[in-house]
Amino acid sequence: MVTMLSMVILTICMLIIIRKFNINLSLFPAKFTTVYVCASIIAAILLIVTPSNFTGGIKAISLLIYGSIVTPIFEELIFRGFIWNKLNAVILKEWKTYIVTTILFALWHLGYIGSIAFRVNEGLFHVMMWKVIIGLCYGMVLGMVRIKTKNCYSTILLHGVMNIFGR
Incomplete structure (x- = not known):
């Protein structure tokens, strides 16, 4: 719960700084088409009907919100928003x-060792290697979506949906 609260506070601070310094994150699509509206509705429905909402109590709902809303917004604003746009301005080659x-993004997931170490008795190295591998796979998919759509909104939605099924 503390991690989720920290991420929410950091995201709010990040958005305030971004707004103050007029930093472009390519957050929203140039035009909110029917595809984006439908994708948003589908993502919301998936989040609402996730079985853990009905069986796991408030803790499960909190983890679902953390994993499927808070974390995707936080990570996507950083990676497919800020870092992506800054690197694109310097590197000039989107690939x-x-x-x-x-x-x-893959290496970022090593930072979650603090919360994972408390839940794993043995094999922490292997768990962390899998976190990096999964982060790499997520990053590959989300990066391709970012290239295709030119915005973070689509990657936030997809990241949230993938986390619903992959927590």
């Missing part, structure tokens, strides 16, 4: 930006 952000 290189894709590779760098994908690797950074």
Whole structure:
């Protein structure tokens, strides 16, 4: 719960700084088409009907909100928003930006060791290696979506949906 609260506070601070310094994150699509509206509705429905909402109590609902809403917004604003746009301005080759952000995103998941170490008795190294591998796979998919759509909104939605099924 503390981690979720920290991420919410950091996301709010990040959005305030971004707004103050007029930093472009390519957050929303140029035009909110029917596809985006339908994707948003589907993501919301999936979140609402997730079985843990009905069987796991408030703790399960909190974890679902953390994993499928808070974390995707936080991570996507950083990786497919801020870092992506800054690297694209310097590198000028989107495929290189894709590779760098994908690797950074994978390595970022090593930072979750603090919360994982308390739940794993043995094999922490293997668990963390899988976190990096899964982060790499997520990063590859989300990066391709970012290239295709040119915005973070689509990656936030997809990241949230993937986390519903992959927590």
